[in-house]
Amino acid sequence: MxxxxxxxxxxxxxxxxxxxxxxxxxxxxxxxxxxxxxxxxxxxxxxxxxxxxxxxxxxxxxxGFADMHLHAPQYIQIGMGMDDQLLDWLDQYTFKEEPKFADPNFARKIYPLLVDELANCGTTSAAIFATIHKESTDILCDTLAQKGLRAYVGKVNMDTNSAPALTEDTEQSLADTEAFIQKWQKHDLVKPIVTPRFVPSTTAKMMTGLGKLAQEYHIPVQSHLSENPGEIQLVKELFPEDKYYMSVYERFGLFGQTPTLMAHCIHLSDEEIDIMAKRKVYAVHCPASNLNLASGLMPTRKLLNAGVNVALGTDIGGGHTLYMPHEIVRAIEISKIRSLYHPEETPLKLCEAFYLATKAGGAFFGQTGSxxxxxxxxxxxxxxxxxxxxxxxxxxxxxxxxxxxxxxxxxxxxxxxxxxxxxx
Incomplete structure (x- = not known):
């Protein structure tokens, strides 16, 4: 550098x-x-x-491009399991691959490859999920900092409905997260972001603790929202007292109380879209991943018209490339497909999709992306x-x-x- x-x-x-x-x-x-x-x-x-x-x-x-949703450990599984849908794909691949990062030496081997490819693809800012492993997450942050990339990185939190090797003790997970926040919150380029994996893998106790950490340290939040119908049904079964999937995050202080990124946001009602706009929560559109896992076609125009902040992400390894121009093109193509069946949703223009991949995401980091x-x-x-x-x-x-x-x-x-x- x-x-x-x-x-x-x-x-x-x-x-x-x-x-x-x-x-x-x-x-x-x-x-x-x-x-x-x-x-x-x-x-x-x-x-x-x-x-x-x-x-x-x-x-x-x-x-430079802003990739606002990607999973660093899934770099090793790009292209795997693309015949599956989300929940089966997680069980068959992701939850078997991520435990490898319990070994810091494995992280030292893989993460420099990811970081080099991000820079080579023109990504200058990224919002990244690591794993539950504190040491490997620190290694990822060190690698990004040495390269000189701008990033928010999350030590992932999971304490239920996960593979045994990825199921954390709740109190230890919260303690590790707080230590991670304290270590990285003052770095110039690489900063912490609170990262519950998604509602099905985090208990109410975990989310309560994470919400408190986010607000105590004024740290942003990232997670997943309404990606897949099976996932949405599972959330309803786990938290029947909450009206919407997003209501669970909101109840625990993880939905706009500090700046928030929610990936996918495909299957939302009009009321949910209005809530997102009012809470100023970002919807991160991940076109390749949504197609590969047959999750659905995000209603990007509808979200933009409602005043929701929208940015783009590659979402590897649901997505299969870190090259953001491909996501720009796919976002446009998906909007054109939706417009065939929803004429009121006019397709994205190139200037709009380029904006989503640069300034819209860059604004989450401050004055960048333009x-x-x-x-x-x-x-x-x-x-x-x-x-x-x-x-x-x-x-x-x-x-x-x-x-x-x-x-x-x-x-x-x-x-x-x-x-x-x-x-x-």
């Missing part, structure tokens, strides 16, 4: 200040000072002539072929999103520091 620098960057710049439109500059300039963007200009800014100029003419400069003045300098420099050089910058982005690869991402920066640099 290179030392943080201040410089002026020249190239074809594009970002989404809001979900409804792009801002683009051909051969524009970004001024980066102490890891933050301080100015953007169509002309070379004379006021910053003392700063070194990094010329990237003909290359595309865009915000190239506006004041934002952290988290950005990508990508190759564009010679035969696309006469295109507009928006057209160049279209080409990259639909046809580009991770190999086209030449450089990745977080806080103005280069964390990936490819050479030809």
């Amino acid at each position: 290179e030392k943080q620098t201040s410089f002026v960057l020249q190239g074809n710049i594009i970002y989404t200040p809001d979900k409804d439109h792009f801002v683009s500059l051909k051969d524009g300039y970004l001024v980066i000072e102490n890891g933050r963007i301080t100015a953007i200009s169509a002309q070379k800014p004379a006021d910053y002539s003392s700063l070194p100029l990094k010329e990237c003419s003909g290359k595309l400069i865009m915000p 190239l506006e003045a004041g934002c952290s300098a988290d950005f990508l420099i990508t190759d564009i072929p010679d035969f696309q050089q006469d295109r507009t910058v928006e057209e160049q982005l279209q080409y990259f999103i639909y046809h580009g690869t991770a190999q086209d991402i030449r450089e990745v920066y977080v806080n103005g520091r280069s964390i990936k640099k490819q050479t030809i």
